[in-house]
Amino acid sequence: MQSLSARLSGQKVNARDLDEVRKQLHQQVIDRLDLAQAASLSNEQLSSRLKNIIDKAVQSEGLNLSISEREEMVTSLIHEITGLGPLEVIMGDPAVSDILVNGPDTIFVERHGKLEQVEARFRDNEHLVNIITRIVGRVGRRVDEASPMVDARLADGSRVNAIIPPLALDGAALSIRRFGAKALSHEDLVRFEALSPEMMNYLRLAVVSKCNVLISGGTGAGKTTLLNALSNFIPSTERIITLEDSAELRLQQPHVVRLESRPPNIEGRGAIHIGDLMKNALRMRPDRIVVGEVRGGEALDMLQAMNTGHEGSMGTLHANTPDDALQRLTTMITMAGGKLDSEALKQIISRSLHVIVQANRLPDGQRKIISITEVLDVNDSGIEINEVFAYQRKGMDADGKILGGHTYVNESRMLERFYQSGVLPRA
Incomplete structure (x- = not known):
């Protein structure tokens, strides 16, 4: 993170730079955190562990991150390590019935019958494919070059379809059809x-x-x-x-x-x-x-x-x-x-x-x-x-x-x- 820290040392971090900081801090966390052990930790324990790692990294790099930015980064990293990355918050919204990912930079959701684009995005196509692999891997399915299309059903009943390059020309595409916690009577x-x-x-x-x-x-x-x-x-x-x-x-x-x-x-x-x-x-x-x-x-x-x-x-x-x-x-x-x-x-x-x-x-x-x-x-x-x-x-x-x-x-x-x-x- 040397080039970034040299550029941002002591300065307020804007949204674009924050994404770059998050990406590089994520790699530092991976290097310092035992992922197998992390999977067994509660969210509170994992949050505390991540906060300590981030605080040390921020201090050593001389970055000027506010408390809210650090907390946001902890939450984001928890979603990255144990959840669905940028989709985690969307999956928690009961008003969302469909999630449509058209490559790493474009995510649409359907709320109350209407489609709208959201600000969430993936870092790059590799990040998106990793999340897709995690989603389908949880239900015993696979997606790779030999099998670039997959249909799956999640534990909560949500229906998933994914297709990755080279079949998807503009980056991997992911569609999730969600169903309410309770069927309508x-x-x-x-x-x-x-x-x-x-x-x-x-x-x-x-x-x-x-x-x-x-x-x-x-x-x-x-x-x-x-x-x-x-x-x-x-x-x-x-x-x-x-x-x-x-x-x-x-x-x-x-x-x-x-x-x-x-x-x-x-x-x-x-x-x-x-x-x-x-x-x-x-x-x-x-x-x-x-x-x-x-x-x-x-x-x-x-x-x-x-x-x-x-x-x-x-x-x-x-x-x-x-x-x-x-x-x-x-x-x-x-x-x-x-x-x-x-x-x-x-x-x-x-x-x-x-x-x-x-x-x-x-x-x-x-x-x-x-x-x-x-x-x-x-x-x-x-x-x-x-x-x-x-x-x-x-x-x-x-x-x-x-x-x-x-x-x-x-x-x-x-x-x-x-x-x-x-x-x-x-x-």
């Missing part, structure tokens, strides 16, 4: 006006009467949140099996078996897909099957399960409208090598699905259920659908918040099913 969703009380009551009737429900929407629209909430309407006496690529569902019933797919190993072998789990789940005596996200050929397996004794099953799918969702199901089955013709596929879909719930994230960040649509029979123009509820935009306020409300569109065609199931008394 159906009461929470109504209170937040994601949907109306009447819509939630309709969905309660649909779940209890064992309608097969598909939740459609884009990334970050709240599909999994709604699926978690609706699952609470499933009677506690039923056996539920969940199938997911990355476990996000948090069902509260006592009889739940959670299954998770597995990516291939570094040799490209050993992958277990959702379709494989679906076939196995059917042998496990499920009352209902819940698919975290339908992405491929397992769509046909799911529909057949829904139509052969496993009514009341649910899943999510990426699509922008209920019509798009029906088309995507057809496309996924066809692209996976399904040998059914278009007419046969339409018949299977119409007989298997009962309700499509369309979730959407509005431009201002609000998450809304914008449609509840019933799937009926096949007619000359395709699969007949009946939209029961819809969200209608009415304008925008001075702060850019979209104004609107949910409305009842058409009478439900599921009333007879609700009556026969005993969940809705006849008038």
